[in-house]
Amino acid sequence: MPASARVPERIHPLAVAARLVMLALVAVLTLIATHDIGQLRWIALLLVAALPAIFCPDHRIAAPLGRFAEVTITGLAAGSVAAAANATGTVDAGFGAEAVLPYLAVPLLAAALRRRPTEGAALLGVATVSMVVGGILSGDANGVKIITQPGYLAAGGQWLVLGAIITFAADTMRQLMAPVENKPQPYAEATRLLTQLRSVARSLPGATLDPGGISEHLLEELRAAAPGHRAAVLSASGGGRLVVLAQTGAERVDWEVTLDADSAIADAWASQQPQTASRSQARSHRGGDASSLVVPLVAGVRTIGLVILEADVANAYPSAVVARVTEVTGPAALRLEAALLFDDVRSLATNEERQRLAREIHDGVAQELVMVGYGIDNAQATLPEGADETAEELRTLRGEVTRVITELRLSLFELRSEVDRNGGLAAAIAEYARTLGTSAGLRVHFTFDESTARLPAATEAELLRIAQEAITNARKHAGASNLWVTCTVDPPYAQIEVTDDGKGFADDRPDGRYGLAIMAERAERIRGRLEIRPRHPSGTTVAVVLGTSARRDSVRDSVSAPEGE
Numbered sequence: 093m094p095a096s097a098r099v100p101e102r103i104h105p106l107a108v109a110a111r112l113v114m115l116a117l118v119a120v121l122t123l124i125a126t127h128d129i130g131q132l133r134w135i136a137l138l139l140v141a142a143l144p145a146i147f148c149p150d151h152r153i154a155a156p157l158g159r160f161a162e163v164t165i166t167g168l169a170a171g172s173v174a175a176a177a178n179a180t181g182t183v184d185a186g187f188g189a190e191a192v193l194p195y196l197a198v199p200l201l202a203a204a205l206r207r208r209p210t211e212g213a214a215l216l217g218v219a220t221v222s223m224v225v226g227g228i229l230s231g232d233a234n235g236v237k238i239i240t241q242p243g244y245l246a247a248g249g250q251w252l253v254l255g256a257i258i259t260f261a262a263d264t265m266r267q268l269m270a271p272v273e274n275k276p277q278p279y280a281e282a283t284r285l286l287t288q289l290r291s292v293a294r295s296l297p298g299a300t301l302d303p304g305g306i307s308e309h310l311l312e313e314l315r316a317a318a319p320g321h322r323a324a325v326l327s328a329s330g331g332g333r334l335v336v337l338a339q340t341g342a343e344r345v346d347w348e349v350t351l352d353a354d355s356a357i358a359d360a361w362a363s364q365q366p367q368t369a370s371r372s373q374a375r376s377h378r379g380g381d382a383s384s385l386v387v388p389l390v391a392g393v394r395t396i397g398l399v400i401l402e403a404d405v406a407n408a409y410p411s412a413v414v415a416r417v418t419e420v421t422g423p424a425a426l427r428l429e430a431a432l433l434f435d436d437v438r439s440l441a442t443n444e445e446r447q448r449l450a451r452e453i454h455d456g457v458a459q460e461l462v463m464v465g466y467g468i469d470n471a472q473a474t475l476p477e478g479a480d481e482t483a484e485e486l487r488t489l490r491g492e493v494t495r496v497i498t499e500l501r502l503s504l505f506e507l508r509s510e511v512d513r514n515g516g517l518a519a520a521i522a523e524y525a526r527t528l529g530t531s532a533g534l535r536v537h538f539t540f541d542e543s544t545a546r547l548p549a550a551t552e553a554e555l556l557r558i559a560q561e562a563i564t565n566a567r568k569h570a571g572a573s574n575l576w577v578t579c580t581v582d583p584p585y586a587q588i589e590v591t592d593d594g595k596g597f598a599d600d601r602p603d604g605r606y607g608l609a610i611m612a613e614r615a616e617r618i619r620g621r622l623e624i625r626p627r628h629p630s631g632t633t634v635a636v637v638l639g640t641s642a643r644r645d646s647v648r649d650s651v652s653a654p655e656g657e
Contacts, residue, residue: 134169167222186244212259307338570594585639
């Protein structure tokens with residue numbers, strides 16, 4: 093902390109009053125025991141030694157030195173006062189040391205209250221040595237050293253034991269006497285923080301906390317600060333890989349997204365310093381002259397992302413350009429961190445709500461429907477002979493209940509389905525399509541082309557929900573025999589297609605319009621586009637396209653084809 097920002101030393105009135113009262117007490121006891129005003133010189137020395145504790149009690153050096161001086165003077169004074177008391181005959185056998193030794197408790201208690209047991213033990217050691225030295229240096233009128241007097245040894249031992257108790261028991265006593273703090277409940281604290289987050293989010297420029305939008309805006313700012321043919325913003329994901337939030341360039345670039353590779357990307361992430369290189373950071377660069385600049389986005393002490401700039405010329409990023417880029421990326425790091433944190437909170441809240449709904453459906457409606465089915469079975473078993481019409485109605489009703497229970501179980505499976513960070517988006521879609529296809533007797537055909545690079549977790553979750561809705565619509569309403577599921581993932585580009593050979597999409601069906609609206613909202617949330625087109629000779633294709641195609645040349649083109657995160 094800078095010197096100008098330090099908190100000024102604060103004088104503690106109670107501590108000062110306690111020291112002055114103890115000094116006055118030992119002064120009176122010394123006069124009574126010795127009848128010698130000259131012995132008050134020890135009290136004067138104690139007052140001088142106590143000055144740091146009075147005027148700068150929290151000083152890192154002066155306060156401890158003052159306490160060591162106090163115990164040293166007290167130990168030396170004990171021998172002198174005991175000898176003077178023996179000389180006057182007021183208190184003999186060295187018990188006169190009791191007049192000054194009570195002051196020993198003051199510095200020891202001060203160290204204990206500041207939670208310094210090591211200092212307290214050192215003070216006890218210094219007090220012992222100083223009392224021995226004081227007893228050796230002082231003697232009575234007969235030349236007998238005070239150290240040999242039984243009263244002196246008893247008084248010294250008594251106060252050393254009391255000092256040890258003060259040193260090692262004060263912290264325990266202070267904890268027992270401290271009032272119990274009313275710690276806030278975790279949910280109350282979470283409510284307070286989320287309320288603050290909502291207020292802050294509403295006050296942000298543009299009221300946006302979208303990582304992809306912030307990244308695209310950052311790339312637009314960097315176009316004016318540095319030359320380049322390609323650029324990208326990357327952030328961390330699970331598994332030690334990076335994900336592409338946004339990029340510009342003549343074509344999609346397969347950036348090196350592993351952090352254990354020998355690359356400027358890995359070096360910039362680890363060192364938190366800008367890195368330049370004379371080669372491209374893409375894994376399939378065509379070759380030729382190239383310059384790359386990788387700037388880490390650091391928020392506090394944590395690296396939350398990287399900005400990559402590349403140009404197809406040599407030495408395109410001198411130190412002056414690097415300085416201009418870092419001026420832009422510095423403030424952007426904080427904005428991006430806020431957006432990524434908000435994304436995490438939103439994903440956690442969404443997943444928790446889905447799991448809660450699944451539990452409630454399983455423990456509530458699903459169980460009740462099962463009991464209704466059992467009741468119908470019992471009614472069928474107890475029907476009298478000749479009630480054929482009633483039996484047929486019960487069988488129809490039992491079949492309908494069984495169908496609803498099956499739908500509920502599939503809905504529970506949908507609610508609980510998530511993208512495994514190790515398995516990937518294609519695996520999650522395949523598992524869902526296989527399960528629903530089996531339940532409906534559909535033949536499911538898979539075509540997957542998934543890159544080793546990953547999309548952001550929130551984007552993958554939204555794509556999974558869109559695919560689930562499309563597959564569910566095909567199973568429930570299309571009357572299809574075959575289902576084709578195509579998944580292409582090459583971040584930041586992705587395309588999911590679900591095609592059936594059923595009767596086509598009925599625009600006048602209310603639940604169909606609602607399902608379409610849900611898919612469109614999800615696609616818009618991740619800045620993708622939803623496409624619905626007929627399949628010839630029969631059926632429907634539902635596709636969601638995310639990111640730029642192979643020949644999009646700038647972020648500005650994403651007005652017509654929004655980029656993915």
